[in-house]
Amino acid sequence: MRRLLNTLYVTTQGAYLRKESETVVVEVEKEIRLRLPLLNLGGIICFGNVLCSPFLLGACAEAGIGVSFLTEFGRHLADVVGAPSGSVLLRRTQYRRADDPAGSAALARAFVAGKIANARHVLRRAAREKATNAMEVEAAADALGHRLRALPAATTLDVIRGIEGEAAAQYFSVLPHLITVQREAFAFGDRNRRPPLDPVNALLSYLYTLLRFDAAGALATHGLDPAVGFLHRDRPGRASLALDLMEEFRAPFADRLALTMINRQQVQPHHFRTTETGAVLLTEDGRKEVLTAWQKRKQEEVEHPFLGEKLPIGLLLHAQALLLARHLRGDLDAYPPFEWR
Template sequence: MRKLLNTIYVTNELAYLWLDGENLVCKIENENKLRIPFDNVENIVCFNYIGCSPALMGKCVGKSIPINFVSPQGKFLAKVCGETKGNVFLRVAQIDCFREQGLVLAQNTMAAKFCNTRQVIKRTLHDNSNLRGDAEIQRTLSILEEGVDKLFQAENMESVIGIEGNCAQSYFSIFGKLITNQKAPFTFELRTKHPPLDPVNAILSFVYTLFTNEFAAALETVGLDSYIGFCHALRSGRSSLACDLVEEARCIVERFVLTLLNLQIVGEEDFEKQISGAVWLNEDGRKKVLARWQEKKRTDMMHPYLKQKIPLGLLPYVQSNLLAKYVRGDITEYPCYLMK
């Protein structure tokens, strides 16, 4: 079992990271603000513009610590990581497996996504009896259930993507109703991504990006190529396989965001609106979300396949390892994550 260490998030846009012996040092305006031993670091996510010293990047490469560069608004820019040391035969097997079983993997992944999405809705209904008779919510639950059946009747990837799009549209049409705290200052009408046009979309996009980066790092750890996926189209610079695997775990992000909103952990003061209409988390907002996300990752969960408790932060590594076992032929089917 992989030990869960710390992910370092650098949120100050003026921060500069440099190397001092066996320590990572964060400097802001020529003053050292933070010093952390490398043994306590697993991953680095930088939201700054100044960057890192070449010596630090070289040290991280040698210790297999990825450095992810993300814009202050949460858009993934690039990742620095070392030479891929995974078994070359595993990567060849990955390509062959995805060519032969890509449709089955996509069907199972999207089916898990729909089932998990239903669980997110049902949890809200369990806590809010006044929503149980809502016709739109019940219709969405039916569409998601029917979507699972349609997936396994699909004969090609285009059909799977079409079914997923229809279910996602229905789900996000009622997502705003899951924000049940009447005092929450935010509403949600539709999913907007590039760029997000309201605070709820801004938080969703931000945490989706974080989780996808964690899946990408996990895939590299087990020796799989995170850029070669089975569902998302191949695109230069995009971790398509990480995008595939995060689909089954999006429910965790969505439930997390709903908790932030319903408990009023974030407010209007945590966002900034651009002239273009884009809405982003500001520095204080990012700090609030990141602090809660790190707490969330330390909570224990019962893994449905392993039948044992693991920290939620290990889920990307467990799923990546299970996928690698499937690609190698050690198990006959890849067990997608299902929320209980």
């Protein structure tokens, strides 16, 4: 199993990254702020006005370290990656499966099943603990159970996406009940993005961006093409398979982290700002708080239900990418989605 490596998040505007021997050096106004061995890095994410030397980009590509460039507030711009790893035969199998409606539907059902099962678990746990309207939250969890039981009969992508959309709407309708502190400042009506219109949506969007980066890196590491998905179809510039894989992890890890940070007051209203267009965005201090919490969360261990062993959360995406690759190779009859317990 792959080692849990660090991701370097660079948010300081005007930072310059360069290679020095076998290390990456971060400079701000010609002052060295950080020096890290390339050997310990799994990826680099640059937010906003951050520059990288060509020598560093080349070294990262050769070492399999993905470098992503985002806007200051988290919108994805571009990735720099090396040559594809793994067998070309695996990727050819992936492409053929993506072109097969029945094969795509089977994998899409698995991704959506994992997503709905984990969302239901989040709601049931909240109903048992401290949700503000436990009965309504429990009812929503029951409704997700009905959606989950309807999935096996869904044979087309349109029907599967319809079930997923209904489940997501049900889930987000009760998400406000899981916010027990700072309820007025973090009022949540519905899921919105591009741009997010309230602090909760801004926080969720930022965490989903981090999750997408980790999913794409895990897939590429195990020889799969992050751009060719099954539930999410091909679109230029979109990592569709990364979006497929991250569906299982949105509720138990990204959403729960957002709720934890709000309820523990790790993020507060001053960590957000509203632009002239009405978009709500994290401030630089807010982004740093989220990145610190995200890295700590990835170190926590949970038991993988299929593999039967404890893994750091940061390696779960790698475990699922490996299982997906094994399924496509024919070593597993079906892809087992990760279900949080």
